[in-house]
Amino acid sequence: MTQFTRRAVLAAGSAAIGLASVSARAAPPATPLKTLAAAKGIGFGTALSASHLADPAYMAIVRHECASLVAENEHKMYTIIPTADQENYAPADALRDFAVANGLRMRGHTLLWHHPRWMPAWLNETTFTDGRAAEAFLGPYIDRVAGRYAPFIYSWDVINETVDDATGALRETSLSRAMGHSVIDFCFHRARAAAPTATLAYNDYMSWESGSAAHRRGVLKLLEGLRARNVPIDALGIQSHSNYDMPDEFTPAKQRAWREFCDAVVGMGLKIYLTEFDVNDTRLSAGKRHRDRLIASYTKDYLDIMFSYDAVEDLMMWGMIDKYSWLQDFLPRTDDVEKRPTLYDSNYAPKPMREAVAAALAGAPARSSMQVG
Numbered sequence: 010m011t012q013f014t015r016r017a018v019l020a021a022g023s024a025a026i027g028l029a030s031v032s033a034r035a036a037p038p039a040t041p042l043k044t045l046a047a048a049k050g051i052g053f054g055t056a057l058s059a060s061h062l063a064d065p066a067y068m069a070i071v072r073h074e075c076a077s078l079v080a081e082n083e084h085k086m087y088t089i090i091p092t093a094d095q096e097n098y099a100p101a102d103a104l105r106d107f108a109v110a111n112g113l114r115m116r117g118h119t120l121l122w123h124h125p126r127w128m129p130a131w132l133n134e135t136t137f138t139d140g141r142a143a144e145a146f147l148g149p150y151i152d153r154v155a156g157r158y159a160p161f162i163y164s165w166d167v168i169n170e171t172v173d174d175a176t177g178a179l180r181e182t183s184l185s186r187a188m189g190h191s192v193i194d195f196c197f198h199r200a201r202a203a204a205p206t207a208t209l210a211y212n213d214y215m216s217w218e219s220g221s222a223a224h225r226r227g228v229l230k231l232l233e234g235l236r237a238r239n240v241p242i243d244a245l246g247i248q249s250h251s252n253y254d255m256p257d258e259f260t261p262a263k264q265r266a267w268r269e270f271c272d273a274v275v276g277m278g279l280k281i282y283l284t285e286f287d288v289n290d291t292r293l294s295a296g297k298r299h300r301d302r303l304i305a306s307y308t309k310d311y312l313d314i315m316f317s318y319d320a321v322e323d324l325m326m327w328g329m330i331d332k333y334s335w336l337q338d339f340l341p342r343t344d345d346v347e348k349r350p351t352l353y354d355s356n357y358a359p360k361p362m363r364e365a366v367a368a369a370l371a372g373a374p375a376r377s378s379m380q381v382g
């Protein structure tokens with residue numbers, strides 16, 4: 010992106026540093042991000058774990074900034090059916106109750122994380138006699154989960170991360186061994202029937218980063234197949250984790266390749282949801298100001314590109330407070346310094362990244378969907 014964009018972000022970032030230093034528990038900034046987003050027809054929210062509900066300072070920030078929630082882990086199959094004879098909706102229900110009580114909308118993540126690493130162990134160890142036997146398990150499961158939260162959940166990640174990031178091939182599981190890859194189509198059809206008012210998404214972490222080309226190709230191939238077979242899919246969830254390449258590595262060449270991918274998705278008539286935004290700083294030097302500046306600059310550049318697509322209708326953060334971010338444990342820093350991947354630091358103060366999101370939302374064109382109806 011342009012130098013102008015970077016300078017604008019740096020200016021915004023400096024303002025936010027001032028705000029953050031006022032006090033460790035400063036009041037959140039006046040204009041909520043959800044308000045800036047709604048003015049453009051964009052939804053803004055965050056992932057939340059049920060355990061976070063017990064943190065009142067965090068919940069005050071969520072109530073102030075967010076219009077929607079997504080469960081970080083509570084709708085995953087390994088949470089809902091940890092063993093073959095046990096169902097556990099309590100943590101997902103707690104998040105739903107919080108959302109209802111506070112007038113928040115909710116996305117669903119995810120009906121099937123079609124990756125053996127994240128399926129319940131008992132399901133990985135199950136050998137279904139044939140496709141019908143697998144369907145007899147999976148169909149009623151989708152009915153129960155999607156049906157339980159319908160029509161409240163406005164969008165589901167029906168399938169998460171089934172494309173192998175190294176090869177672009179579809180992953181194999183105990184379900185695909187019985188059903189073939191029609192397991193993907195089956196889930197979308199079943200979700201449409203169980204939650205007819207929800208938009209249905211395929212969600213994955215393909216990105217602009219080095220080494221993601223095969224992943225991007227695999228996802229496009231999957232989406233093209235779904236479209237060709239008239240499978241009811243409405244959106245691609247672009248997770249938007251920046252994990253391996255650091256924020257200052259978002260080069261013009263990588264941006265071009267990324268735009269080609271987004272152009273292809275939009276060309277298929279799909280909506281785009283940015284479902285899990287955060288920024289990893291594993292290899293950046295430790296200084297907070299340095300990291301915050303690069304993260305904010307990247308955030309603005311990335312969101313400027315994404316909001317230039319009218320198809321982008323949602324921005325979800327993958328957590329709003331640094332200390333709770335999954336990135337503290339993933340690709341850890343070697344110096345034990347806390348990472349700064351989210352909008353608020355661990356003392357609940359807003360950071361330059363928050364101002365970068367605000368600036369990107371303020372500069373985004375209004376979605377054409379706002380004029381409908």
Ligand code: G3I
Binds near residue numbers: 169
């Ligand atoms: O709750 C248990 C706790 O009882 C236990 O003591 C502890 C010991 O490891 O584990 C806790 O569970 C962890 C859980 O997060 C809750 O913190 C799991 O080990 C851990 O694997 C799980 O990680 C989650 C991960 O998905 C796998 O489900 C992360 O919180 C969550 O942020 C992450 O989210 C994913 C998205 O679903 C898909 N896209 C990528 C994204 C980041 O990996």
